[in-house]
Amino acid sequence: MPQAESEPPAFQTVAIIGVGLIGGSLGLALKQRRLAKRVIGVTRRAETLQAALSCGAIDQGSHDPAEAVSEAALVFLCAPVKTIIEQLEAIKSSLPAGCLVTDVGSTKLEICSAASELLPTSVTFIGGHPMAGSEASGVAAARADLFEQATWLLTPTGGTPGASLDRLSSLISALGAKPLVMTPEEHDELTAAVSHIPHLLAAALVNLTTKVSEEHPEALEIAAGGFRDMTRIALGEPGIWRDVFLSNREAVLSQLVELKEEIERLADRMRDGDAEGLQQLLAEAAQARAKLNNRQ
């Protein structure tokens, strides 16, 4: 029976490979909004499966990704970038024909290339990246409303069937998020600018301050709110970020060249004592940043 247009698209069986903060929140949201009849969750650790079952994020647990996807109409790969590629390898021979596979990894070009190389042509892969998260991690921190109002990037390629993209977009809207479609290349270039480069700068800034504080321990006393805000993202899990940087190194290194030009424009005006030019650049930044405040 065809669904009425106002009905959200419900899937019979959804497999979530990796039930941490994102995978767990996804399970909770799918169940709460009745978007999946059955959610199967896969993790390595028995305690995590138990916790996911107890909080209602999944209906059924498994330690075997291949087994878990064998009846799935939709598969979410929820892990750091490198692990997602291992997951693709693990499920590739067990996916039912017509299955829709997506992921939530922080980079897209490497994952989409791996999917196109590894997965059979009988299934459709569409890269995904919800711009949501929190400093907390693990299924214990999962929340059904984690994706509400969050932008959720989708990166189809030339070969992606339009109907599959529509179905995944509708599901993401039904989860309360805002789907935004772009190519894997665009995704990696934009996240390099607004996510990966900021992380790299925060790490460099903290490491500079560590060096300064070896000679002047007072440096840490005077690191006030602005410094703390600015470097908070450097608290991110080093192993996950290492893989993000390595996976997206071309875009990050290329944006870094641009960033250094922006830094030099400011530094040049300082060197030249060009008060007007310096104020102009600072004012442009202040205005652009204020617009960002107005967006939300």
Next chain:
Amino acid sequence: MPQAESEPPAFQTVAIIGVGLIGGSLGLALKQRRLAKRVIGVTRRAETLQAALSCGAIDQGSHDPAEAVSEAALVFLCAPVKTIIEQLEAIKSSLPAGCLVTDVGSTKLEICSAASELLPTSVTFIGGHPMAGSEASGVAAARADLFEQATWLLTPTGGTPGASLDRLSSLISALGAKPLVMTPEEHDELTAAVSHIPHLLAAALVNLTTKVSEEHPEALEIAAGGFRDMTRIALGEPGIWRDVFLSNREAVLSQLVELKEEIERLADRMRDGDAEGLQQLLAEAAQARAKLNNRQ
């Protein structure tokens, strides 16, 4: 009559030149904690004086800095860096002998040099810099508790009488803040690392994103919490920051060389695909940043 040691040092007349967020909060705190018998506030605008009088931040208002300091035992210069130097010029011939003069400017070397050049030897100047503030500004945002628990940097020089430094330190402790003594050179080097360089990076990052968003407007959609935290300081008043950068340009440009080395260490490991080395640098940053959380 000598004060008992437990008594905070009360001043007969305190002049505050510039009654905005900092000057106004200072007046409120001095009055509330009974650290000044009389507070005279100076601003150009009549409405600001009226507001400062109404909220009890000052007992008496004036538009003339020279007149206001003529009976003061203690003078606070509360303005952006360049204006403080103009204030020194304006008050230099009217300061009573024995008067203690201090300021709250964001850089210290230029101000302390100007004070030593301009002020008569019959008065003592000690540079100051409370590490407190807020995104709000103006006397309407003034709060008596603004300095509570804040680090307040003091930068005496070789010629500063020990008794004057002790008296100012005690007053600052009595205001609820934590005085921290260093040389003007150290002050400017440390604030370059933990305040001025972060501001410069935030501005460069926003300007990079503006450039990227000209081709890809989606960049602004995906600028999530981390990016917003990281660039919040770029909202600061461009004219004030222009003067901070110009006043402290030697230290900022020299720290910038160090920062670029830290960035290159990360970039080199990306280029080399050195996963272990990259993770090491990110882990050092995460650990150092976590220690900062534990401090407060």
